[in-house]
Amino acid sequence: MNRAQFQLHQIAILDLAIRECFQGSAANFARAVGVSPQMVTQWRTRNEKRWRPISADRCFDVEVACGGRVTRQMFRPLDWHRKWPDLVRATVESEFSALSQKELT
Template structure:
């Protein structure tokens, strides 16, 4: 989830709050999950990918299990093995 951390670093506090709200969550929740190293919920991952304009993808956010949540991504140009993180 380093991509998300870096993405948020480039924003002001107000922009982070607005981004989280656009994703249907709070910046507190996002920071807590980053701090604990825990995966974000599937719906939140989809929203982050959308709101970040794919700068941060679902594969970045859930590198170990994205293929279980979004099997359609495996068929759509994912030429790496499901366990590999896509840069």
């Protein structure tokens, strides 16, 4: 994934978070995450020179603000396992549990 693809990916996930968790209100989203509305605008812009990626810390803040409906892994699909190694074990355990349940049925 190159920078332009990563930008579009983050914008899509951010738009999903705003739409699904805050009924489309970027201002309410900004307040819940603890950033200014201007920062949200910089995260959402398609202008490559003005765009700012969402930091790993803010990805976590978004996950908490959305009650887990939008996760930090969704924002950072290529490096989440390096940013949050504690989630790797939880993900593996969850997938193993799901496979075990599927085999039992």
